[in-house]
Amino acid sequence: MHTPIPADWREANRAMWDERVPIHYGSDFYDLDSFRAGKDALRAFELAEVGDVTGRSLLHLQCHIGLDTLSWARHGAAQVVGLDFSEPAVETARSLAQEIGLPPDRAAFVAADVYDAAEAVPDSSYDIVYTGIGALNWLPDIDRWAETAASLVAPGGFLYLAEFHPLTDCLDDATGERIVHDYFSREAWVDETPGTYADFDAPTVHNRSVEWQHPVGSVVSALAAAGLRIEFLHEHDTSLFARFPVLERQPDGGYRFPAERPRFPLMYSIKATRPERLL
Ligand SMILES: C[S@@+](CC[C@H](N)C(=O)[O-])C[C@H]1O[C@@H](n2cnc3c(N)ncnc32)[C@H](O)[C@@H]1O
Secondary structure, eight states, X not given: OEESOOTTXXXXXXXHHHHHHHHHHTOTTXXXXXXXXTOOOSOHHHHHHHOOOTTOEEEEESOTTSHHHHHHHHXXXXXXXXXXXXXXXXXXXXXXXHHTTOOTTTEEEEEOOGGGHHHHSXXXXXXXXXXXXXXXXXXXXXXXXXXXXXHTEEEEEEEEEEEEOGGGGGBOTTTSOSBOSOTTOOSEEEEOOOSBTTBTTOOOSOXXXXXXXXXXXXXXXXXXXXXXXXXXXXXXXXXXXXXXXXXXXXXXXXXXXXXXXXXXXXXXXXXXXXXXXXX
């Protein structure tokens, strides 16, 4: 159902995420035992596109239970900070950091709304601001998000975003062949589906969620308007899950269209740098 911004969007979403944290903690999807044993949570294309993070500071916005954040630390980032508005998510991330031997000065986690990030995180700027994989759809105002995120990028540093392509949410779920939702809709998408992507059958009571669709052009333009220089916008023909039944799992774990099907972008990624000095 599409509606104007519901007044309870933040509270509803937070209650929904809080309830899902313990479900995700015990899920096969997040597979924490493998993570503790050293499994990398990051995707190969992210590692390739971000490059060497050795010695860098990294801020992860909307970090959930911290697996991606902590993986950047394992890849050599000197200091990582994760921010999420879910207290249970942040507490879980902190305990995972401790379990894998990363002290708070290497891996810190902060509970705050992403729009309050500039006041909530310990430092005024970071070499890398990282976010995505199901993050922007929870935010009503992409311009405000871009201003906040860009303000936290150190001069000479960059923002890296990897997201599901909003076009995928405009197509019919069964075949991915017909446009059934408006790509440019600015209205909230309210859903009441129980369970979670990590366990569709999990019994849940806080099911109300409020999401928004942000066209790729809006995201790029917002980052540019916030003073960042777009280094690349990559569109990917692969997804992290079977977004449409026709997608086929590949040996690398990604999901792609079969050879006979015309493709469209399933994910996208952006790297945007902050100039050393404003011109
Ligand atoms: C899909 S998860 C991110 C997934 C993450 N990449 C992962 O797989 O672990 C989205 C996260 O955004 C957080 N979130 C949603 N709205 C937020 C907001 N306004 N401020 C801060 N965090 C928010 C949720 O608590 C949730 O942890």
